[in-house]
Amino acid sequence: MKRAVFYLLSAAVLVASAMLGPVRADLGDTLNYSWAANVGPLNPHAYSPSQMFAQAMVYEPLVRYGEGGGLEPWLAESWDISADGRTYTFHLRKGVTFSDGTPFDAAAAKKNFDAVLLNSQRHNWLEFINQIADTVAVDEHTFQLVLKNAYYPTLQELCLIRPMRFLSPSGFPEDGNTGKGIKAPIGTGPWVLAETRKGEHDLFVANERYWGNxxxxxxxxxxxxxxxxxxxVAFQTGQIDLIFGSGGHGSGQIGIDTFNRFASMPGIETAISAPQATRVLAINSNLFPTSDLAVRQAILYGVNKAAMVKHIFLGVEPMADTLFSPDMPYCDLGLAPFAHDQQKAAALLDEAGWKQEKEAGYRTRDGRELAFDVCFVGNDSLQKSVAEVIQGDLKRLGIRVRLVGEEMDSFLTRQKSGEFGMIFGDTWGAPYDPHSFCSSMRKPAHADYQAQIGLPMKEEIDRKISEVLVSVDEEKRQELYRDILTTLHEQAVYLPLSYMTNITVHRPELKGVTFGPTKYEFPFELMSRER
Structure with missing residues (x-):
C-alpha cells in the first residue's frame, strides 16, 4: 500500500510538471547529480565501497579507452613496445600535475604501480598484474613496464578505472601501502573531491590545475x-539536473518505465547508449540438477527472452543471444542462438529421463525433483522481475524454480561459494570484455568459475584462456577465442538476457550530455548550462 501511494504521488508530480512546464534546477555554476550512496574513500588501488564513476573523475590512466574501442594517449603521450612484446616504454605527458601541485612524473607512476604490486593478491583476478616483472623510472618523463610474457591486453587493461590509476605521492600513507588506505584522494583528473557528508552528498570541484579541457x-x-x-521525483522537482547511468529499479538510476515516461514528455531530453555489457545469469554445472547439460539447454530454450525484453526492459535494452556482444573484439562468431522453443526444451528433458507424471506437476528422475534456486539481489526489483519470469517459464516445462533474494553481501558470497542453481552475473563491458572477463573465469572469486567447474573440459578452457592472453599470433588468438566462447555457448552455462545500456535524462538547457566510452565513465566535464 505504501509503495502504491508513492507511485501515485510520483505520477502526480509528473503530470503537474507536464502541465506547468519543466522545473528549472539551480542556474548557478553547480551541476546537481545523484547516486545511491556516497562515493567512498576513492582509493585508486582499491574496490568497493568506492564508486567507479567517481574514481574515474579524480584519477586518470596512462592510456584511455576511446570511442569505438580505439586506444588514446592520455597521461602517456606515446609508447613503444619491444619486439618480444615484453617491454612497454611510456613517454609521459609533460607539465601534468596532481591537483595538489605535485608533478606527475615517472617516479610517481612507479610509486603507484609498486603499491598495487605490494597487494597483488587482491588484484590477481586481473592477469595483467600477474604478468608485471618490473617497473622502471628511466628518467623524469619515461616510465617502463617489463612483463614476464608478451601479454596482448596490456594497453587495454591500463585503461581500467581501477587499480592502475595514479595517486599523488602526498596522498600515500607513510608506509606506502595503499592497501591499508590513503591520506586523501588526490589525482590528476578534472575533478577534486572537496567534501563528503555521509548519507547526504559528495561535493566535487573543478581541478584548477587540470592539464586538459x-x-x-x-x-x-x-x-x-x-x-x-x-x-x-528529485529530477522532476528540479533538485537534480541530470539522470545518467544504467536503467532499472534497484540497480539503476531510474526505472525503465519511468525513463520511457520521461522520454514521452515535452521539455525533457533523453538518450540511450549503445550496448555497454551483457545482463546474464550463470548456470551452475557443478550442482544438481543443473549439472545435467540437457537441463541447462532446456533452460535456455525454455525462457522467453523476447517477451522479457518487451515487457521488463521495455525496449531500452536489446535482447542478447551470446555471452558477449558481437561488437566486442573476437566475439562476432555467428553462434546459433538458443531461440525460445518450449517443445524442444521439453523434448530434451524427456530424452534425458526427466519424467513429468502429471501435467501440472514437476519433473523427477531417480526419485529426485527437477528443482533449483535462482539467486538475485533482494532489493533489485528488476532482477526480481526477471527471476519471476524465469520461474513462470520454467514451471511450464515442469521445472521448479525457488527464488532466493538476499542482501548484496550474501549474494556475492553465493557467487564465490557456488551455492546457486542460477545467479545474476553481468559481464563488465569495455574495456574488460572479453579478455579480462575470461581471465577471471579461472579464479574462484566470481560466479563464472563456479558455473564452469563441473564441465568436463574446464581445465582445457582455462588452459586456452591462459594461452590466448599471452598469444602474439593474431590468427591463433582468434582461433582460441572461437574455441573458448563456442564451448561455453554450447555447454549452456550462461543465460544471456539483454545488452545493458546507459541512459540520460536532462532538460534542454543542459548541453554537452554525451555517453562515455565505457559503462562507468560519465563525462561531466563536457557539460555546461545554457544561460
Missing part, C-alpha cells in the same frame, strides 16, 4: 538518493 561547471554536487523513484 577544464570542466565548464565549477562544482558537481552528487546527492545521495538511494531509491530510483526518489531520484525521478
Amino acid at each position: 577544464k570542466p565548464k561547471f565549477k562544482r558537481l554536487l552528487v546527492k545521495v538518493i538511494p531509491d530510483s523513484d526518489g531520484r525521478a
